Amino acid sequence: MMKLRHKNKKPGEVSKGHKKISWPYPQPAKQNGKKATSKVPSAPHFVHPNDHANREAELKKKWVEEMREKQQAAREQERQKRRTIESYCQDVLRRQEEFEHKEEVLQELNMFPQLDDEATRKAYYKEFRKVVEYSDVILEVLDARDPLGCRCFQMEEAVLRAQGNKKLVLVLNKIDLVPKEVVEKWLDYLRNELPTVAFKASTQHQVKNLNRCSVPVGQASESLLKSKACFGAENLMRVLGNYCRLGEVRTHIRVGVVGLPNVGKSSLINSLKRSRACSVGAVPGITKFMQEVYLDKFIRLLDAPGIVPGPNSEVGTILRNCVHVQKLADPVTPVETILQRCNLEEISNYYGVSGFQTTEHFLTAVAHRLGKKKKGGLYSQEQAAKAVLADWVSGKISFYIPPPATHTLPTHLSAEIVKEMTEVFDIEDTEQANEDTMECLATGESDELLGDTDPLEMEIKLLHSPMTKIADAIENKTTVYKIGDLTGYCTNPNRHQMGWAKRNVDHRPKSNSMVDVCSVDRRSVLQRIMETDPLQQGQALASALKNKKKMQKRADKIASKLSDSMMSALDLSGNADDGVGD
Ligand SMILES: Nc1nc2c(ncn2[C@@H]2O[C@H](COP(=O)(O)OP(=O)(O)OP(=O)(O)O)[C@@H](O)[C@H]2O)c(=O)[nH]1
Structure with missing residues (x-):
């Protein structure tokens, strides 16, 4: 029956006991209790159902916004009622403190103008500060091709000024990209200042069982030197072990790994851990946050994002791979510097181009060789320049800077600091270990390899x-x-x-x-x-x-x-x- 009655109801009729739900937005006006009707009933007016739905949605949105504003106003009124002078003062003080802190951080940041993006700079610097704060020993990783260019004196100063008597050790990484004599000269030079360890990080892409070679570096055959195994890990472990054993009781230490982007900080950690604990890549800025890696019972490593001591636009900064090559506005100028610094014959042979007079000629020839064209079919010098820069930062174009003939102690280091660091890390032990590493790279005695070996090393092993x-x-x-x-x-x-x-x-x-x-x-x-x-x-x-x-x-x-x-x-x-x- 109910059903029947309902069915018979006319559209628009409201059953008794049910209130008609009305939207707060205006309904069509009624005239004398009757609905307003069109004055021209004869003209048929078709309203598309979509138009009606859109209008309804618009009105609904407007209503929701109005309601929200009203609620906010009510809340603010309530807050004003509760606010006392005391809480107001507290609020002002808190804001002032926050402002001062921000100013302080910004001032410090100006020492490290790292990336154009202010937020990224800030975030990276914060992470670096955290690493310094938590670490007992800081490893500053340097690229052996240009160790002084990679050194960040402001960063070293920040470490030496930090509370807790932090210790600094330099790690000369990527020694495989530099002749042995140059590495030795750099070791002699840098050891006048801080304990320095020669290192070659593993460049394997596997997740576990990264190779580590315990053979000394200096006598390695060309093929072994170019292998992907890590050299110098044992020396570094010995240096850190010496520090752990300083007192009567062996202590636990945290070791921060810092340096410019792309010098191989994460690769070094992975090589020590012998697994891919940190992300590694040939572009700068892979590491974005501090990361803690447990090396063993006594040593924890802290990976830090790279920080840059200089404006991003500087050619030196670009050539040190501190800036993403693909994001460069002007990739041609750094290539000009590369051509000035490097052996032109070697570059000509590498790219198979010759007889160029200017950088532009060179880049056009390289673009032609690599098939880098832009719209319209013209060869793109920019794309060629980016390709050359990518080869440069990955070490495909050989380059290195020899150490200065005479040594002068930087202002932030004193004779006492040098003496203290030397004693703490037992520098003589380190020097001996460095010699071993150098020998290891030169001998080619790959049967000394421990752990899994890559095909090249297995080949050498099998030969004997x-x-x-x-x-x-x-x-x-x-x-x-x-x-x-x-x-x-x-x-x-x-x-x-x-x-x-x-x-x-x-x-x-x-x-x-x-x-x-x-x-x-x-x-x-x-x-x-x-x-x-x-x-x-x-x-x-x-x-x-x-x-x-x-x-x-x-x-x-x-x-x-x-x-x-x-x-x-x-x-x-x-x-x-x-x-x-x-
Ligand atoms: N030939 C050679 N390449 C290395 C060595 N160490 C690292 N690399 C390469 O250098 C590039 C950068 O290495 P990363 O370990 O990502 O450098 P990073 O300092 O952690 O870089 P960010 O995360 O940007 O700070 C990678 O392509 C590595 O394979 C080395 O000893 N020899």
């Missing part, structure tokens, strides 16, 4: 391994080989059966030769582990064991293949027995 010698012996038909007491020769070698990849380097014996095969000597690795910082021994041991297992697995695989080959070669199979029987 006894198993390789056997494989080579088998390949040479007349080679006599000896495994323990067993002596034999191979007449039917099948290298491909054994699954050995062909190597470029030919070091196979050309004549009959005897290859002595003894078990791989692991003594030196253990000895080395014993010599490392006790803090690192656990990690080094675990890494060595893992490596040993891997090598063992590989050796087993090779041995089983080898024994198969030998069985057939020496004819010790069933056929041979038959022969003997006959």
Whole structure:
């Protein structure tokens, strides 16, 4: 029944007991209780349903805004009622304090005009301050290609002035991009001021098991030097370990890693941690916030965003990769400086262009080579300049600055400070360690590598391994080989059966030769582990064991293949027995 009654209701009728809901916005006016009707009823007026909905939505929005304003006014009125003189004074004082603090920060920021974006500058500087505040030791990372250019004296001053007697250590990173003699000269120069450690961060892209080479740096072959493994980590750990052991009881320390953008701060942390704990990239400003990384029980590392001591537009700042290359308004001027500073022949060879007279000619030729065109098909000098700058900052164009002939102590460092830092970090120990690092880079003794190795290093390792010698012996038909007491020769070698990849380097014996095969000597690795910082021994041991297992697995695989080959070669199979029987 109800349904029926409802159905019969005319549109617009309101049932009893129900109030008609009306919008606060104006309804069509009624005339004498009747709805106003159009004066020309005969003319049909079609209103599109969308127009009606839009108008309703507009009116609704207006009403909501009005209501909000009314509410705000009411709240403000209420607040004014409650406000006393006392609270008013407190509010004024608080605001004044806030203002003074902001002024202070801005004044300090002017010392570090880092990025054009004021907010970013402020945020990065705040993070740097935090790192200095929380750290006991600060590692200032310098690019070995231009260490003085990367040094930030204001930053060092800020560290030395900070409360808590903070210690400073310089880390000469990217030593692989500079000749060994230049690195040595820089080490001598910088050691007159602060303890300095030579370093080459791992440039591997993997997440875990970053390679670390414990071989000294100075004797590394060209290929090993260009490998992606890290060098100098043990020296650095030793320096930090010395500081931990200063008192009777070993202390926990926080180590802040600071420096200009892109000098390799995050790469250094990752290399010490041996995993990708921090983001790394060839563009500046990858690190934006302070990040804490637990190295071991005693040492925590703090990664800081890079800060720049100079205006962004300066060519020097641009060439130090402190500014994002792609965002540069004028990339041509820095390229002009590059051409003045670098070996033109080398650059010409690298880009395959020659005979250029001006920077513009050079850039047009490079744009032509790289196919960098702008709208209209013209070659773009800007794009070519950005490509050259990108190569420059990533170290593809070789460049370095030798140290000044004479040394003068910077004003913020005194003889007492130098003496104190030297004693605290046991500088003699550090110097010895640096020499080791230099030797390690030069020797090419990659069998000293601990942990997982990359293909290049594995290649070098395999070249010297006894198993390789056997494989080579088998390949040479007349080679006599000896495994323990067993002596034999191979007449039917099948290298491909054994699954050995062909190597470029030919070091196979050309004549009959005897290859002595003894078990791989692991003594030196253990000895080395014993010599490392006790803090690192656990990690080094675990890494060595893992490596040993891997090598063992590989050796087993090779041995089983080898024994198969030998069985057939020496004819010790069933056929041979038959022969003997006959
Ligand atoms: N050849 C070489 N390249 C390195 C070395 N250390 C770092 N790099 C490279 O330098 C670039 C910058 O490294 P990052 O570790 O991101 O530098 P960062 O100082 O943390 O940079 P920001 O986060 O911008 O402050 C990366 O492309 C690294 O691969 C090194 O020892 N040798």
